[in-house]
Amino acid sequence: MCTNATEALSATGVGVSVMSGDGDHRMAAASDPATERIEELQLTLGEGPCIDAFAASRPVLVPDLDDSVMRRWPVYGPAVHGEGIRAVFAFPLQVGAVRLGVLDVFRTHAGQLSREQMGRAITFADLAVTALLDGQDQPHADRDLDEAVEHRARLYQAQGMVMVQLGVSLAEAMVRLRAYAYAEDRTLSDVAADVVARRLRFDPSQS
Amino acid sequence: MTTLSAESLAKVFVEVADTLVAEFDLIEFLQMLADRVAVLTADATVGILLVDAKGRLHFMAASDESAKLLELLQLQQQAGPCLDAFRTGRAVVNTDLFAPVAAAAWPDFARFATDFGFRAVHAFPLRLRDEIIGAMGLFSRTTGDLDDGDVRIVQALADVAAISLLQERTISRAEVLTEQLQSALNSRIVIEQAKGAIAQRYEVDVDTAFRMIRSYARRNNRRLGEVAYLVVTDLPSLTGFEEPAG
Secondary structure, three states: OHHHHHHHOOOOEEEEEEOOOOOOOEEEEEOOHHHHHHHHHHHHHOOOHHHHHHHHOOOEEEOOOOHHHHHHOOOHHHHHHHOOOOEEEEEEEEEOOEEEEEEEEEEOOOOOOOHHHHHHHHHHHHHHHHHHHHOOOOOOOOOOOOOOHHHHHHHHHHHHHHHHHHOOOHHHHHHHHHHHHHHOOOOHHHHHHHHHOOOOOOOHHHO | OOOOOHHHHHHHHHHHHOOOOOOOOHHHHHHHHHHHHHHHOOOEEEEEEEEOOOOOEEEEEEOOHHHHHHHHHHHHHOOOHHHHHHHHOOOEEEEEOOOHHHHHHOHHHHHHHHHOOOOEEEEEEEEEOOEEEEEEEEEEOOOOOOOHHHHHHHHHHHHHHHHHHHHHHHHOOOOHHHHHHHHHHHHHHHHHHHHHHHHHHOOOOHHHHHHHHHHHHHHOOOOHHHHHHHHHHOHHHOOOOOOOOO
C-alpha cells in the first residue's frame, strides 16, 4: 500500500507508524528502505509532524520545511532536511476516539499536495485504518466505505454500545463488530443497525 | 427580516470575520454562524454543509435539530437546494416548497420539509471567487420572502465566513482548513461513538443520550467534543450523567 501511495501522490516515500496513547510507537510499513529510516526518525527523536498529528488527532501538513518548521521541531527539522526531504504530510489513522497511528507522505521537493492528491492521501489513510483493524494486508472488502451519512452515524453509535456491552476498549469493540459482520457474511451497517435497535447484543450472558 | 439595528448587524459581521482567535474551533465557529443567521432572519432555522478534501459534503452545524435533519436528508438523497447552491455557486432564494418547481427539482426534500411545517427555503454558497467550500441553508416556516436587501446581507455574511476560513490559509498556511475540517469530521465521529456508549450504559435511545452528553457538558462548562472523548475513553471517571437537565 505504501508503494502504491508513493506513486499515486507523486511522493518520494510513504510510511505508516502504529502508535498508542502510552507512547509505544513503532514503524509498521514503508515504501522502501530509505523511507523506513526517515519514518523511524521521528519515533526515535520523539518529535515531528507524525507525533503532532497523532497527539492532536488531525493532519499536520508541512509543504515546505522552512525556518519556521526548524523552530517548531528543532531536532527533527534539520535531521529530516539532512535526508533531502523538503515536504512532509502526516495523516492520523483514526476512527473517532480510536487512534491507531499515522501515515506519512515524504517529498524531496517543496510544494502543496494538489486537491486531488489530498483526497487520495485521505483515502489511503482510510485503507490503512481498515487494514490495521482487520490485522491483515488484505482488508475485508469494505462495502460500507462510502455509505450514507445516516448509516455511518449508526455504525459509530454501535461501536460505543458494544464497547459498554463487552467492557472493552473502543478499538476492540470496533474489531469485534467487523469480525462478526465478516463471519456472518453481513454488511457492517446491517450489523450496526441491529445493535442500535437492540436486536443484537455482544455480551455473551445476554445473547 | 432586517429588524436588527445596524449596530448589532455590525457586531455579527465582526464576530464572523474573527477566526484568528487562539483556540479557533471550526465546529463552534460554524455553530455560531448558524445561530447568528437564524436570529437575523427571525423565523428561519439554519444548517451548514462543508466539503472535505475528497469533494464530499458533510453536515457541520445547525441552529436546531430540524435544520440538521433537512441537511442530512439532502446529503442522503444527493439532491436539495443546498447541493444546488454548492454545485452552481449561486444562491437559491425564496423557493416556495409547495410550488411545483420545488417538487420537480427535489421531490423528497420538498415533501419532507413541508411535512416538518416548512414553507420556503433559501440556500447560499460558501465561496470565495472560484472556490466553493460549502453551503448554508435557511429553512423558513413562513413565506415571508427575503427581499433583495436581506439576500445581500445573508450572502455577505456567508462570504465573510468563507473568506475568514480561507484567508487563514493565505495568511498562515494553505493547509489549515483541511487540517481543521478533518479534525472536525473526526470530532463528529467521537460524538456518535459517545452517544452509543451512553445509550448502552443508561439504557436510553441515542437521541436521549445526546441530550445527556450535551447537558453534562453545559453543567460542567466543558466542550461537547471533550466530554464525548472522555465518554469513550474513560467512562467510569465520569459521574453525574443521570442527573436530569436543569
